[in-house]
Amino acid sequence: MTTKRPTLADVATLAGVSTAAVSYVLNDGPRPVSDALRTKVLAAADELRYRPDRNARALRRPRKWRQLGMLVPDLTLPLYAALAGRLEIEARARDHLTMIGNTGYDPDRELEFTAAFTDVGIDGLIVVGAVNTPEISKACRRARVPVAWVHSRRGTVDAPMPLVCADHVAAGAIATAHLAEVHHCRDIAFVGGFTAADVEYGDRETVAQRHEGFASITTAGTLIRTDLTPEGAYRAVRAHLSADAPAPHGMVVGTNAQAAATMRAVTDAGLRVPGDIRIVGFDGGTAQNFGQITLTSAQQPIDTIAHRAIGDVLDPTLDSAAHTPMPVTLHRGESCGCRPDNAT
Numbered sequence: 001m002t003t004k005r006p007t008l009a010d011v012a013t014l015a016g017v018s019t020a021a022v023s024y025v026l027n028d029g030p031r032p033v034s035d036a037l038r039t040k041v042l043a044a045a046d047e048l049r050y051r052p053d054r055n056a057r058a059l060r061r062p063r064k065w066r067q068l069g070m071l072v073p074d075l076t077l078p079l080y081a082a083l084a085g086r087l088e089i090e091a092r093a094r095d096h097l098t099m100i101g102n103t104g105y106d107p108d109r110e111l112e113f114t115a116a117f118t119d120v121g122i123d124g125l126i127v128v129g130a131v132n133t134p135e136i137s138k139a140c141r142r143a144r145v146p147v148a149w150v151h152s153r154r155g156t157v158d159a160p161m162p163l164v165c166a167d168h169v170a171a172g173a174i175a176t177a178h179l180a181e182v183h184h185c186r187d188i189a190f191v192g193g194f195t196a197a198d199v200e201y202g203d204r205e206t207v208a209q210r211h212e213g214f215a216s217i218t219t220a221g222t223l224i225r226t227d228l229t230p231e232g233a234y235r236a237v238r239a240h241l242s243a244d245a246p247a248p249h250g251m252v253v254g255t256n257a258q259a260a261a262t263m264r265a266v267t268d269a270g271l272r273v274p275g276d277i278r279i280v281g282f283d284g285g286t287a288q289n290f291g292q293i294t295l296t297s298a299q300q301p302i303d304t305i306a307h308r309a310i311g312d313v314l315d316p317t318l319d320s321a322a323h324t325p326m327p328v329t330l331h332r333g334e335s336c337g338c339r340p341d342n343a344t
Contacts, residue, residue, distance in 0.1 A: 005051075006048040006049065006050045007050075008022050008023065008026075008050070010048055010050070011041065011044045011045050011048060011050050012044075014044040014047065014048060015040045015041050015043070015044035016040070017037065017040065017041060021033060021037060021041065022041050022045075025037065025038050025041040025042065026041070026045070065095060065096065065097050066095060066096050066097070066123050067096060067097055067098070067099060067120070067121070067122045067123060068091050068096045068097070068098050068099070068122055068123060068124050068125070068126060068313065069098070069099050069101070069113070069114070069117030069118075069122040069124070069125040069126070070084060070087060070088075070098045070099065070100045070101070070125070070126045070127075070128070071100075071101045071103050071110055071113055071114070071125070071126070071127045071128060071130070071136075072084050072100060072101070072102055072103065072128045072129070073102075073103055073104065073105045073128065073129040073131075073203065074102065074104060074105070075100070075102050077256070077257055078256060078283065078285040079151075079256055079283040079285075079300070080128060080129070082285060082302050083128055083150065083151065083302060083305065083306065084098075084100060084128070086302050086303055086305075086306035087126060087128075087150075087306045087309060087310065089306070090306045090307055090309075090310040091310055094310065094314060096123065096314070098126075099117060099120075099122070101113030101116075101117070103131075104201065105129070105131050105201040105202060105203075106131075106201070107131050107132035107135070108132075110127075110130065110131065110132045110135075110136060111132055111135050111136065111139065114136050114139045114140065115139060118139065118140065118143040118145050122145060123145075123146075123313075123314070124145060124146045124147070124148065124313035124314060125140055125145055125146070125147050125148070125313070126147075126148045126150060126309055126310075126313055127147060127148070127149055127150065127153070128150045128151050129150075129151050129152050129153070129203050130149060130152070130153040130154060130155075131153075131154045131155075132154070132155070133149070133153045133154055133155035133156065133157055134155045134156060134157065137157040137161070146312075146313050146314075147161060147313065148164060148309040148310070148312040148313040149161055149162070149163045149164065150163075150164045150165065150305065150309045151163075151164075151165050151166075151203075151206070151305070152165065152168075152203055152205045152206045153205070154205055162312070162323035163323070164305055164308050164309045164312060164323060165305065165325055165326070166300035166301065166305065166325060166326050166327075166328050167324075167325035167326060167327060167328055168206050168209035168210050168213070168325070169209045169210070169212050169213040169216075169325075170213060170325070170327065170328055171209075171210055171213060171282060171298035171300075171328040172209065172210035172211060172212060172213025172214040172216075172252065172298075173213035173214070173216050173217050174213070174298050174328060174330050175210075175213075175214070175252045175280040175281070175282065175297075175298045175330070176188060176190075176213065176214045176216075176217040176218055176221070176252050176280075177217050178280055178296070178330055178336060179249075179250035179252065179278055179280055179336065180217055180218060180250075182336075182338075183249075183250065183278050183336060183337055185248075185249035185250035185278060186249055187220075187221075187222070187246070187248045187249050187250075188214075188218050188221050188222070188248055188249065188250040188251065188252060189221065189222040189223070189224050189240070189248040189250070189251045189252070190210075190211055190214045190221055190222070190223050190224065190251075190252050190254065191224045191226060191233055191236065191237060191251055191252070191253045191254060191258060191262050192207045192210070192211065192224075192225075192226060192228070192233075192253065192254025192255060192258070193207065193225050193226050193227055193228060193232075193254075194207040194208035194211055194254075198225055198226070198227060198228075199227050199228050200227070201228075202227065202228030202229075202255075203228065203255070204228065206255075207228065207254040207255060210252075210254055210282065211223070211254065214252055222240075222248060224236050224237060224240050224251075226258065228254070228255055228257065228258065229257070229258070230257055230258055230260065230261035231261070232258075233253070233258035233261040233262050233265070234261040234262070234264060234265045235265075237251075237261075237262050237265035237266065237269075238265045238268065238269060241265065241266065241269040241271065242269065247269075247271060247276060247277060248277060249277065249278065250277065250278040250279070250280070250336075251266075251277055251278070251279045251280075252279075252280050252281070253279060253280070253281040253282070254282070255281075255282065255283075256281055256282055256283040256284060256285075256295075256297070258281075259279070259281035259282075259284070259295050259297075259335075260291070260295075262279060262281075263279060263293060263295075263335065266279070273293055273335055274293075274334065274335055274336055274337035278335070278336045278337050279295070279296070279335040279336060280295075280296045280297065280298070280330075280335065280336050281295050281296070281297045281298075281335070282297050282298050282299075283297060283298075283299060283300060284296075284297035284299065284331060284333065289333075289340075293333070293334045293335050294333030294334045294335065294340050295333045295335045296330070296331065296332050296333040296334070296335050296336040296338060297330075297331055297333065298328045298329070298330055298331075299328060299329055299330075299331050300326070300328055301326050301327070301328070301329075304326055305326060308323070
């Protein structure tokens, strides 16, 4: 059985004063109180373990800062960290602070965070890489909380809600075409998984689109199936290179998190990057410019995605039906054999 939470009236009764007097003490005004009265009220509050209702207090006071909720699959991954950081900046510029839930691609955890955030009165929810799209959509509709869907989502929504994202199909095509047309790679492998059998926790929807772009450039390409962990990529690539078949001339790695593991698997197999196998990935960040070999990658317009997502959630009446996937760019590093774009 739960204990009833003490109220301001309970404090007033125990202290033998009016509720107004208790309010003056706890809120430091607007009227002054004597030291004796203050001591009596605070002692009663301590005895009852009274805590002010923050939601009720927030409703009574004008607020400069309002709140947005944000669900992110994994803040340890550079892409999601960059998106969350830029979304926070965009929200703050519009007088909103963000509460972040790190979901781990867990559908139950996504729904738990959604319920918790809507309960505290958020003005909108930004969902990056959703895996429980239908239930999140229903919960936010019941709470009348607008939603912005970012990067990818699994499942459908019951109302027209555009996805704010880069063109992942074009990204796969750009990465593959760079190897085929610039470096004349004839045999190119795609490293990644995009079925439920391949991937339980991870962004298989984006990888599937990137593979679609890959297949549009090379119909004879090899698929090296993995889950979406670095360990999975390392094992799968090592196994592929240990087979009797010739090593591919190039590899397109479906996620940024697997790029370093893929390059390590290649070098551990006694092959050189890019001398023997040229590699292109996705979403390389500036921190990766200081690795032993910098990654050539198709990159998303993070700033534009964040700006549009915040607009969607704070201005839901604006026409967002015209949203289309945003163009990506290729950032050249050393892993494909190019002179890096950031070389001096």
